[in-house]
Amino acid sequence: MSSARNAILSRLRDAKPEAKAMETIIYQPWVSEDEKVITERFIAGLSASHAEVISTSHKALSKLIEEVAVGKQLEHIALGTSGEFHEHIIQATKSLKTVFFDNDIKDWKSSLFNNVDAGITHCRAGIADTGTLVLWPDVSEPRTLSLVPPCHIALIKRSTIVSNFAELMEMQAWQNNMPTNIVLVSGPSKTADIQQTLAYGAHGPSQLVVILIEDM
């Protein structure tokens, strides 16, 4: 319907809007130089949004993931196919029922929806200001891995946590190379649609476990 397009654009141009330049308003979102303060704020924000945050060392990672899975009685766990801590994840889930997300979703959609208890993914970064995980789903960790199972276990390296969203975008020059999908996650799925009463597990995961890997 390109006639609609042209009509809309020409009506807008007829109004002769005068292009405004970049504004000079200074707005500084929350920022800190201190690694400790940054980590504390990150953990506090996520915890306030009802996520569980557990710190661990590189070495203890496998054991911790296993403990979380056993403790939460997660029987069927979906895994990606690569990533920095992939080996640790495999090690951790050796004694559990696992399935690799290595097939087109249409081949196992029902099973993903009905049988899987948890999905494990890496995080690209963290935002301290708001207690937020940044996910970049890709070929090895598809989008639904962190969405459909009722529990999401997210691994994040402490060194990837930055002060605020704007800083992260700028640092990594997101505008030059946007992937199919980026998701910011700040807690388990929730709603307050019924009488302003907060309830968790609306449609996405009802549990979010964040494993913070101390790498600095």
Next chain:
Amino acid sequence: MSQANNGVQIEDLAPEHFHDQAKAALADPQLRQNFRGAMDYLTDKRKIAFSDPTEEKRIRDLSAAIRQRSLSKLPDLLEQLETNCTNNGIQVHWAETTEQANSIIAGIAGQHNAKNIIKGKSMVSEEIELNHEMEKLGIECLESDMGEYIVQLDGDKPSHIIMPAIHKNKQEVSDTFEKHLDDFTPTVDVDELIKTGRTRLRKKFHDADIGLSGVNFAVAETGTLCLVENEGNGRMCTTVPNVHIAITGIEKVVEFLSDVPPLYSALTRSATGQAITTYFNMISSPRRAGELDGPEEVHLVLLDNGRTQAFADEEMRQTLQCIRCGACMNHCPVYTRIGGHAYGTTYPGPIGQIISPHMMGLDNTKDLVTASSLCGACGEVCPVNIPIPEMLQRLRQEAKNSPKNNRPAIKGQAAAASRIELLAMKGFAFAASHPSLYHLGSWSATKMRSLMPSKIGPWTQCRTAPKPAGKTLHQLIKARKQGQKS
């Protein structure tokens, strides 16, 4: 058939019946209590989220500047958005009217032989009455936002742009579920109610042919669609079905990706007082080679429906800065008392009062622009500094008069002009500029003051009728001067 309140049928809600709808709402104590509670909650949360006034001012000024800058380049940015989306593999469609938007969506559904659409929250889809139009074609559109789902089950309409089911309390939600869902055991346990919704909708996400969503910000620089939500249903709708259709008003474009963080923060804090929502979803393309999930097709529908009219005039253009946070309605003393249905429009409250005339014409909405105490609360909380009270005054003028100073006409311009009022004003102007006539008039008014009726229409519903004074001002001054002389 469902009722909004006190017998007003939902499908009959219209801005033309604003007065009756408002009256009915005011007479419903349960409804008033539900709204009062919800609005107090939301205003308190917003206050806490903006606890530092300096910071609040800065982020609002910045957000307003970003929106103004983006609008000032709107036609170019729309073209840039189209180019970048297309390069990313997103198919872009343009619709001037609601009919065109529906036929575009119907066309896409037709290509895929789709029978089920699952929807995330989208006010624009309400604007085009998508559910209703698709139903006519045998396509089911199911709302998946919990609030929207409850409202849809009941054949009801959303009464707030952020919290659609705000007019119902948990008992009423339980009643709704009991009426429409098999095997539901009534409960006022909110967790149980949500679980019920979750279980029913999960199956629908799994089976749907198409997922449909709105857009909070469309980034011209990268061709990215941003979606703000808490529930995860927006992610489900845009990820699980094989086709994703996003629909948005043409004004939602921002120039740069870096414009997004401050706007997002201003939006969530203004809307529900949250520092951030659970999910912020940035979609830049359909599934790429090798990826194992996500839709194979993504469509973007850009809708005008009166927005170019608002754009035509520099003052009215500010209406389009809106980021749909709902703060203006949460703080409006009129909205808080009558609720969203009374307005009879897709967008209720202050923002609805200034945007609806462009969508539906002043002839249909002339009563809405008068439904404000002009207390200024809406303008004071708007995160993008839209001067709503001034715009309401302007629209009141436009509803009464023909366009001034070569300003572009608004659909339904001068619809509220009253011949009697106009004649009376003309008559007064003539008399006031002809002294003998003026004196005759004021003299006869004082003589005939006892004939003044005590009821003069709506004016005297809550006021006493004015009575001309026994002596005219001229007579009093004359008498006073004489007294001073003697």
